[in-house]
Amino acid sequence: MSSAAFQIAALRFEEGRTPFLSARRVAEQLGVNLGELAGLIGVARNTLTAKTGARKVDAALSPVVRILSMASEMAGDEQRAAIWFKHQPIPGWAGKTAYDLVHDGKAEKVLSYLEAVRSGVYA
Template sequence: MQGLEIGAAWYGEEGSPFLSAHRLSEQLGVTQAELAKLIGVARNTLSAKSATRKVDAALSPVVRILTMAGEMAGEANRAVIWFKHQPIPGWAGKTAYDLVAEGKADQVLAYLEAVRSGVYA
């Protein structure tokens, strides 16, 4: 759980308990519109103060994936490269980014958990 706290701190907005869409989009090297599409929310929702909890909940699986991948890869930049570019075995060449965009973040997390446990696909 400590890793998730580190990830949340890394992707959070200073002085706020919530994750930052701006910081995550910068880290991933995507626009706010691309990030909104990735996590399944409207572009305007990312910056709406009234939607902070909704955005935080939508960003959380991506941050969990990046945090776990970062722990396994040794650094956040490697995790981002893996997330965006490395096909996951058994998913017809799809990357973690592709699967998250399809609403399958839980399956990416399950894959990472299996790899971390020593089970390779």
């Protein structure tokens, strides 16, 4: 996904009139509460809602938003992308889903997998 395409896709995750991503919107998209989202991205729940933690939260949410945007583009639907993210095991990762890999700090592996699939490599 190009930088411009990512920026356009990420617009739906913006927090009002700020340049930061919205943890609430990402949580809604995934169908999880803020506590679960905090655990997924490795930040404290209070950090998700504190204005002082906006940059940290933005950095932690960015890989998830990139994954969801890319998966939405490929699946043609945001809801399907969220279901894939949470429930579809990724080949070669012992039954782990994108959710599991992100939780384990391996978001870049999910992005690499999606790039490979988009390029026509069947995994």
